[in-house]
Amino acid sequence: MPLRQSIRLGSYLMKQKLRRREKFPILLELEPLYACNLKCAGCGKIQQTHDWLKQRMPVEQAVAAVEECGAPMVSIAGGEPLMHKEIDEIVRQLLARNKIVFLCTNAVLLPKHLHKFTPHRNFAWMVHIDGLRDRHDQSVCKDGVFDQAVDAIKQAQAAGFRVMTNTTFFDTDSPQDVIDVLDYLNDDLHVDNMQISPGFAYEKAPDQEHWLGPDETRQLFRKAFGDGRRKRWRLNHSPLFLDFLEGKVDFDCTAWAIPLYSLKGWQRPCYLMDDGYVETYQQLLDETDWSKYGRGRDPRCANCMAHCGYEPTAVVATLGSLRESIRAAIS
Numbered sequence: 565m566p567l568r569q570s571i572r573l574g575s576y577l578m579k580q581k582l583r584r585r586e587k588f589p590i591l592l593e594l595e596p597l598y599a600c601n602l603k604c605a606g607c608g609k610i611q612q613t614h615d616w617l618k619q620r621m622p623v624e625q626a627v628a629a630v631e632e633c634g635a636p637m638v639s640i641a642g643g644e645p646l647m648h649k650e651i652d653e654i655v656r657q658l659l660a661r662n663k664i665v666f667l668c669t670n671a672v673l674l675p676k677h678l679h680k681f682t683p684h685r686n687f688a689w690m691v692h693i694d695g696l697r698d699r700h701d702q703s704v705c706k707d708g709v710f711d712q713a714v715d716a717i718k719q720a721q722a723a724g725f726r727v728m729t730n731t732t733f734f735d736t737d738s739p740q741d742v743i744d745v746l747d748y749l750n751d752d753l754h755v756d757n758m759q760i761s762p763g764f765a766y767e768k769a770p771d772q773e774h775w776l777g778p779d780e781t782r783q784l785f786r787k788a789f790g791d792g793r794r795k796r797w798r799l800n801h802s803p804l805f806l807d808f809l810e811g812k813v814d815f816d817c818t819a820w821a822i823p824l825y826s827l828k829g830w831q832r833p834c835y836l837m838d839d840g841y842v843e844t845y846q847q848l849l850d851e852t853d854w855s856k857y858g859r860g861r862d863p864r865c866a867n868c869m870a871h872c873g874y875e876p877t878a879v880v881a882t883l884g885s886l887r888e889s890i891r892a893a894i895s
Contacts, residue, residue, distance in 0.1 A: 565757070565800060568685070569664055576636045577883045587820045587849050589635035590876050593835050595826035596621035596654060600644040602670055604704045606694075606732060606763055609643055619827050626654050629825040630663060633845045637664040639690065646673040652680040659684050666690040666728065671716035672709060678716075678723060688726035688756065691717055695737065695745050703732075717753055728800060730759045735776050739787035746788075750797050757800035761871050762809070777867045778859065782811030801871065803891050804878035809869065817858035817865065821876030823848055833857050835872045837864060 565573070573590075580588045597620050598612040630638055638658055645651045646669055658665050668690040681687070691713055694703035700710040720727050729749050733742060742760075749755050762781040776784065785806075788794075794806055807813045819834035829841035830848040834857070842848050858873070859865050882888040 566685070572664070573636060573879075574883070577880070581883065587854075589633050589823055589845070590821045590879065591637040591639055592630055592633045592635040593822060593824040593872070594626060594629065594638055594640045595642055595824065596626050596640065596645065596651065597643040597648050598827065599647050600642060600670075601647060601672055602644070602704050602706060602709070604670075606703065606734070616827060620648050620650070621827055623650050623653050623657065627657050627661075629845075630658060631661070633823065633825070635663075635823075637666070639666045639668060641668040644670060644673065646677050652677070655681065655687065659686055662686070668692065668730065670704065670709065671713040674716035675719055678719060678725075681725070683724040683726075688728050689717075689720050690728045690730050690759070691755075693729045693731050693745065693749065695731070695741060696748060699737070699741065699745075703734075714753065717755065721754070726756045728757045728759065729755050730761070732761050732763050733776065733784065734763045735780055737784065739784055739790075742784065742788035743793065746793075746797050746799075755798070757798050759800050759871065760809075762869050776869075778811075778869060781809060781869050785809040786811060801875065802878045802882050804882055804888060805871065805875045808874055808878055815874050815877040815881070817868070817873035818876045818880070819857060819873045820849055820852070820854060821880075822872045836868070836870060 577590075595609075598609050599617045600607075600609060640651070640654065642648075645667055648654070651667070655665055655667060664686045666688050669692070671689075671691045674689070674691075692704075693710075693713060694700045697710040700713070701707050717727050717729075731745060731749075746758060746760075749758050762776040762784075789806065789810055799806065804813060808815055817834075822835065823845060824831040824835040825845075829843055830845055831841055832839045832848060832852050833854065837857075842851060856862055857865055859868060882892050
């Protein structure tokens with residue numbers, strides 16, 4: 565992250581520690597719609613009923629959820645957020661409240677809507693890239709999307725925007741696949757930062773066969789990160805989370821730190837699992853039995869090593885260690 569954002573996040577985390585808050589948000593996943601212009605194999609959002617797919621969250625409701633939660637960072641997802649007619653107004657209002665905003669998109673519609681947005685130090689496009697051309701197009705189940713996404717990234721960069729990418733890996737990916745796509749994003753496209761995550765067995769996803777288990781995840785990233793490669797990639801992760809992916813450390817899940825707010829309310833317990841909804845973030849904290857979730861507790865969590873559950877644990881562990889804080893600062 566840019567230094568100013570890292571300092572701000574560190575200051576926020578320190579305040580929570582001084583206040584002795586046990587549970588607090590770090591990043592809010594905001595879904596102002598479920599509709600999407602693609603039908604990706606690993607996503608089940610568009611499995612919602614037609615009535616839900618037609619709905620769009622009002623600007624006031626989206627902003628109120630962010631203010632209620634209090635997280636310093638907001639990731640706007642969906643569905644495809646650029647299908648929301650007022651998505652630019654949601655972004656403007658969040659930036660006016662000094663939030664760090666990531667707008668997630670498959671980038672197909674980005675060139676059409678780019679003019680509605682203005683570069684801002686706290687704003688970045690988060691473009692979904694699941695591998696190089698053939699691999700990505702296979703993942704999104706449509707030919708030509710990789711080239712569209714790459715062209716959109718270049719247009720956004722030329723317009724002065726920060727651009728990040730998010731890549732999910734499956735059991736069909738080899739360590740060389742990881743290396744190839746991260747080298748391309750880092751050295752050829754020169755995106756500002758990259759996020760990575762092992763695929764989670766999302767229960768409504770069309771593809772239910774190609775998820776990574778913990779041992780497979782550790783082996784994949786251990787080999788891909790070898791020879792010091794991970795140090796030269798601009799990965800938007802704490803060193804401890806990357807250690808976690810390699811199997812050097814293990815963590816408990818802290819899903820409460822990256823809550824999801826969607827058209828249906830606050831989703832329990834996390835972005836990837838749906839055990840019902842509550843009206844307020846405080847209800848989510850107070851009325852969810854967090855001890856039931858995580859690997860070794862809930863069978864549905866057995867293969868999960870996703871950043872939405874484990875990156876917050878790594879971030880808090882970093883703050884609690886002078887050695888790891890220094891390591892994160894210089895990595």
